[in-house]
Amino acid sequence: MTEPISLELTRKDFVSDQTVRWCPGCGDYAILAQLQKVLPELGIPKEKIVFISGIGCSSRFPYYMNTFGIHSIHGRAPTLASGLAAANPDLNIWVITGDGDGLSIGGNHLIHAIRRNVNLNILLFNNRIYGLTKGQYSPTSRKGKKTKSSPMGSIEQPLNPLTLALSAEATFVARAMDTDTVHLGEVLKAAAAHEGTSFVEIYQNCVIFNPNEWTGIDDRRTRSDHVIYLEHGQPLIFGKNNDKGVRLNGFKPEVVDLGGEFTEKDLIVHDETSQELAYILAHMEHPTYPPPMGIIRSVRKPTYTEELMGQVRMAQERNGMGDLKSLYHSSDIWTV
Amino acid sequence: MSDPTAHFEELESVVIRFAGDSGDGMQLTGTQFTTTSAVFGNDISTLPDYPAEIRAPAGTLAGVSGFQVNLSQHDILTPGDAPFVLVAMNPAALKASLPDLEIGGIIIVNTDAFTPTNLKKADYESNPLEDGSLKSYEVHEVPLTSLTREALKGLETLSTKEKDRCQNFFALGMTFWIFDRSLDTSESWIENKFAKKPEIAQANKIALETGFFFGETTEVFRRRFHIRPASLPAGTYRNVTGNEAMALGLVTAAQKMDKPLFYGSYPITPASDILHALAPLRNFDVRTFQAEDEIAAMGSVIGAAFGGALAVTGTSGPGLALKSEAMNLAIMLELPMVIVNVQRGGPSTGLPTKTEQADLLQALYGRNGESPIPVLAPKGPSDCFDIAYEACRLAVRAMTPVLVLSEGYLANSSEPWLIPDPNDIEPIVVKHPEGRSEDDAPFFPYLRDEETLGRPWAIPGTPGLEHRIGGLAKAPITGNVSQDPRHHEQMIKLRAEKVARLANAVPEQDVFGPAEGDLLVITWGGTFGAVRTAVTRARKNHNYDVAHAHLRFLNPFPRNMEKILRSYKRILVPELNNGQLAFVLRGTYGLDNIISYPKLHARPFKIGEVYQKLEELFNN
Numbered sequence: 001m002t003e004p005i006s007l008e009l010t011r012k013d014f015v016s017d018q019t020v021r022w023c024p025g026c027g028d029y030a031i032l033a034q035l036q037k038v039l040p041e042l043g044i045p046k047e048k049i050v051f052i053s054g055i056g057c058s059s060r061f062p063y064y065m066n067t068f069g070i071h072s073i074h075g076r077a078p079t080l081a082s083g084l085a086a087a088n089p090d091l092n093i094w095v096i097t098g099d100g101d102g103l104s105i106g107g108n109h110l111i112h113a114i115r116r117n118v119n120l121n122i123l124l125f126n127n128r129i130y131g132l133t134k135g136q137y138s139p140t141s142r143k144g145k146k147t148k149s150s151p152m153g154s155i156e157q158p159l160n161p162l163t164l165a166l167s168a169e170a171t172f173v174a175r176a177m178d179t180d181t182v183h184l185g186e187v188l189k190a191a192a193a194h195e196g197t198s199f200v201e202i203y204q205n206c207v208i209f210n211p212n213e214w215t216g217i218d219d220r221r222t223r224s225d226h227v228i229y230l231e232h233g234q235p236l237i238f239g240k241n242n243d244k245g246v247r248l249n250g251f252k253p254e255v256v257d258l259g260g261e262f263t264e265k266d267l268i269v270h271d272e273t274s275q276e277l278a279y280i281l282a283h284m285e286h287p288t289y290p291p292p293m294g295i296i297r298s299v300r301k302p303t304y305t306e307e308l309m310g311q312v313r314m315a316q317e318r319n320g321m322g323d324l325k326s327l328y329h330s331s332d333i334w335t336v
Numbered sequence: 337m338s339d340p341t342a343h344f345e346e347l348e349s350v351v352i353r354f355a356g357d358s359g360d361g362m363q364l365t366g367t368q369f370t371t372t373s374a375v376f377g378n379d380i381s382t383l384p385d386y387p388a389e390i391r392a393p394a395g396t397l398a399g400v401s402g403f404q405v406n407l408s409q410h411d412i413l414t415p416g417d418a419p420f421v422l423v424a425m426n427p428a429a430l431k432a433s434l435p436d437l438e439i440g441g442i443i444i445v446n447t448d449a450f451t452p453t454n455l456k457k458a459d460y461e462s463n464p465l466e467d468g469s470l471k472s473y474e475v476h477e478v479p480l481t482s483l484t485r486e487a488l489k490g491l492e493t494l495s496t497k498e499k500d501r502c503q504n505f506f507a508l509g510m511t512f513w514i515f516d517r518s519l520d521t522s523e524s525w526i527e528n529k530f531a532k533k534p535e536i537a538q539a540n541k542i543a544l545e546t547g548f549f550f551g552e553t554t555e556v557f558r559r560r561f562h563i564r565p566a567s568l569p570a571g572t573y574r575n576v577t578g579n580e581a582m583a584l585g586l587v588t589a590a591q592k593m594d595k596p597l598f599y600g601s602y603p604i605t606p607a608s609d610i611l612h613a614l615a616p617l618r619n620f621d622v623r624t625f626q627a628e629d630e631i632a633a634m635g636s637v638i639g640a641a642f643g644g645a646l647a648v649t650g651t652s653g654p655g656l657a658l659k660s661e662a663m664n665l666a667i668m669l670e671l672p673m674v675i676v677n678v679q680r681g682g683p684s685t686g687l688p689t690k691t692e693q694a695d696l697l698q699a700l701y702g703r704n705g706e707s708p709i710p711v712l713a714p715k716g717p718s719d720c721f722d723i724a725y726e727a728c729r730l731a732v733r734a735m736t737p738v739l740v741l742s743e744g745y746l747a748n749s750s751e752p753w754l755i756p757d758p759n760d761i762e763p764i765v766v767k768h769p770e771g772r773s774e775d776d777a778p779f780f781p782y783l784r785d786e787e788t789l790g791r792p793w794a795i796p797g798t799p800g801l802e803h804r805i806g807g808l809a810k811a812p813i814t815g816n817v818s819q820d821p822r823h824h825e826q827m828i829k830l831r832a833e834k835v836a837r838l839a840n841a842v843p844e845q846d847v848f849g850p851a852e853g854d855l856l857v858i859t860w861g862g863t864f865g866a867v868r869t870a871v872t873r874a875r876k877n878h879n880y881d882v883a884h885a886h887l888r889f890l891n892p893f894p895r896n897m898e899k900i901l902r903s904y905k906r907i908l909v910p911e912l913n914n915g916q917l918a919f920v921l922r923g924t925y926g927l928d929n930i931i932s933y934p935k936l937h938a939r940p941f942k943i944g945e946v947y948q949k950l951e952e953l954f955n956n
Binding site: 045050052063065072084087108314322325327331334 | 371374375376377521565567568569570571572573574575576584587588591596598600617618619620621622623625627628629631632633634635636637638639640641642643644645647661662665669755756757758771795796797798799800801802803804805806807808816817
């Protein structure tokens, strides 16, 4: 064996030799760039990083990362990732999925990977449309959305990826945007550092089939008036001039102007460990509320592989290392 | 004990069936009788037969659960065609089993259960114990329930319900008396099983002993039988079901590869017992994963294989259908893994607890695109051990998923297994490519081994081997995505050739009987025992010119297959489906002398049926 490659990695180390083939202007480019920037800063040897995806535009991702990777089949990336983690608990595994791949065909696997708390970083690129199949509505498309397959408007209630992850008892839930690259990078780093399943919804723009989905939210100049950046232990303040906040009125969050009737003391203070608050935040949707960005929930619980390998070790301590001969004879035997 | 040996009749073999409600503990009774007989030294073969419902309405025909055991002083290969002794715990059990019973056979019934209500539930218009319909049999009427209650009346802490649950041990005790068997094995089993419930243990032991002494003191059983120990090859034996043997084979293969065993599976009848057998083996570094569905199980196995574990999944027909897409990904990724399909009656949900061999075409061809996969099939319960090991060996040799077609019949039936010395089992040598630095030559994930055509198994965590693989069509050597038509053709042919070359790694097909002649019988899977026995008898009794080839490798076929097929005038293919192997043989070898012999009852072949078929073929 040669020595492990030095940990002084750069962005270049993570760029594969394959030409990136997303549409010009696609939000995926920004996410790819951020990951390639963040990964060298994690202190994880490159050979221990694996990207696993399903099918869809976002799922081409592994081909562009110079790491181990599998471009698998539609919706099933979490299943491969779970098996890989069980076989090889030391790896740093990223699941790249989209709103169709992760919430429609693969919805079942997503919730089960999350509830098992497998040590995975699941990035769900949410553009609220089917891109690779050329523009049908997705499970996150808004009601009334007119697409090729819903010419009179979608009649379906959309899924909220964050509340879904929370219902599956996710230990890390966060949200970021493709256009806010600095913040995205911070969220990705926090997701990588979290032990257990990290679920990150990324608002991502499909310039071809759903170009106006995030209008009003993602504009660099105005977004601070329309989204709220969460920080653990800090009050929920937003606005270009930090003049707005969110308080609780009974069970309902309420946007208030600061400086008049309400001050900072009236606002909700963010607590990453509160499941109750996480639900309230996850339900804050544009345009009624500023959708929250950042870490909504983060708690440490034993991961699937910690539990699994814990049982292996416990069984070996109690019963000794497996011995085939005694296993074969562990039944009524007779000799001829 | 008085000396009743004067009354013993010597039998070479006997078939016994225990039948009752699915809650009556008949599987346990049968297993206990089997273990004691095996320890005594008989050759044995068993067949449990139970309904799909866990507790079908008590007393009904739908709820009958049966366990048949064949014990012999000779080498036997099947659980027997017709029981000679039937223990029936209620009218429904009698009614369901009677058609199978040997004329003149012995019936022991629990008369307490022959109430008007129970007779009605079993659709009896009159009581068979009174209307003379059983006159061709030797019937013993025993009030099992009241006798058991009477025997346990001193145990005041137990409820009547708890006491009644001991009647299967009363019945077992009686059967042990008839066959002059020791109670030791069952008594120690009871002590172990109910170690924490001493009063239950005591009750069951009393029931067992009282049943035994009931036979002795009442002399109700005029006939008693001896079956001498069989002269099996020397060695230490245990009883195994097919599912147990499969699990043991998988663990063995993993240990022989020096790898963890990852078993990702979704519970499904009749494959779940493999999961149950593996789950407690954590100290062998067995990592069982109960997936959320069949697809997830298959996906997890692909991930685990990529991660370098010995990766295996188990399922049954409907589950295999769900796994198809992911199996094709595994074929494209060219990663080693094993898929065990314990076949059951189909299509759709079909007959979950009954056996069939109707997934052969699904296994060979049931996926999109050109999708070759090696297929192996065990011939009996203990052969599941060898087939499991073989499947793992071939999977890593050629870097391919391998499919094992077991059957509900094999999975649940049991037979003695000559326990091997693990040190005599060959290690399975796996070579993973070593790490590289930037100065080394680049790593090519699809650069194949010249002999096997397997690609390198590069494991995440190895420096310098970073690579991406996926389900899209790819170029040779680099594995990069490619839609080049020449690449597509080349990769299809390489994947097919890789599987075909496994024929070089498996033994030639053997033939029982003449190497050429009139009739060749070809079988696969669990029909081995009935067909081999029928062919043996037909050769002995009639001197027919008939040979038998039993296939364990269905893809690729053994390399001498064509030569064998062309050495006989006629080829008979008995199988538990509508002629699937016959279809494959006709198509593969262009033969027009194939006689398909399907059985579509979702039950195993009986020796007698096959024997009659042979007589028919030779007399016409």
